[in-house]
Amino acid sequence: MELRDQRVLLTGASGGIGLAIARALHARGATVIATARREEVLDGLKADLGDRVETLVADLTDASDVAALPERAGRVDVLVANAALPASGALVDFTPEEIDRALDVNLRAPLQFARVLVPAMTERGAGHLVFISSLSGKAASPGSSLYSATKFGLRGMALGLSEDLADTAVGVTTVFPGFIRDAGMFAESGTELPSYVGTRTPEDVADAVVRSIERGLLEVDVAPLSMRMGAKFASVAPGLSAKLQRRMGSTELSAEMAKGQAGKR
Ligand SMILES: NC(=O)c1ccc[n+]([C@@H]2O[C@H](COP(=O)([O-])OP(=O)(O)OC[C@H]3O[C@@H](n4cnc5c(N)ncnc54)[C@H](OP(=O)(O)O)[C@@H]3O)[C@@H](O)[C@H]2O)c1
DSSP states (O other), X not given: OOOTTOEEEEETTTSHHHHHHHHXXXXXXXXXXXXESOHHHHXXXXXXXXXXXXXXXXXXXXXXXXXXXXXXXXXXSEEEEOOOOOOOSOGGGSOHHHHHHHHIIIIIHHHHHHHHHHHHHHHHTOEEEEEEOOGGGXXXXXXXXXXXXXXXXXXXXXXXXXXXXXXXXXXXXXXXXXXXXXXXXXXGGTOOOOTTOOOBOHHHHHHHHHHHHHHTXXXXXXXXXXXXXXXXXXXXXXXXXXXXXXXXXXXXXXXXXXXXXXXXX
């Protein structure tokens, strides 16, 4: 699908990766319907990019905001479901409300948006849905149970949806970023990675989103080869992979990340 003149609904547009995705889509000639809770950040994006940016403030933990958003957005040719909470840490340390918030933002809202937006796309004979998962949606690690539940869930949903839409002109992509430096929920956690663990940038994720829409890709990883291979290995041998990860210090790393992200529950 060519992005020029398409209307793209982008959730999480105020975040580290969302801002990069908004810029990349805009640069390809799309109109970006940018949504998040922080109005001042969305206004800054609009001031920065000029025309072809529309902003919609919505809280994805609020079911009525989720229900109203597709209609407020008008025609949507492409959905990029990018908003998420980091949801890192041991499951037993979350309150029931924190668990609900993570499920609402990371999983329920993308499902609801897809349900509402797909019929109009199939009727028009064109459309694309992009779900931003994570390598934690392919391989679990200590302190990832809630986040991985949402990110594995997105992958399952997207693969199933893609099958439902196999005979239509509507494409579905899941994007799996690894550790992203410079901006976003990992960078802001202040976690120090061991020197052998590579990272990618928000712009790399944005490039992957653009490529996936333009080429109709089913899944795209955004991470160094070693991490991509690690995630593949984890899906065929999860027990052994977890054991190796623990030996390499995954428990300490996850604890540090959960501490740095505790304010975003
Ligand atoms: N950063 C990484 O290393 C990394 C790695 C793998 C995957 N990812 C995925 O990449 C995506 C973007 O992450 P990021 O790093 O850009 O995170 P971020 O900087 O924390 O941004 C999160 C975005 O989600 C929005 N959001 C959170 N709660 C919301 C709510 N209740 N209602 C509406 N919007 C809400 C935030 O907007 P407001 O606060 O303005 O509402 C913000 O725009 C996520 O799906 C994340 O899981 C990130």
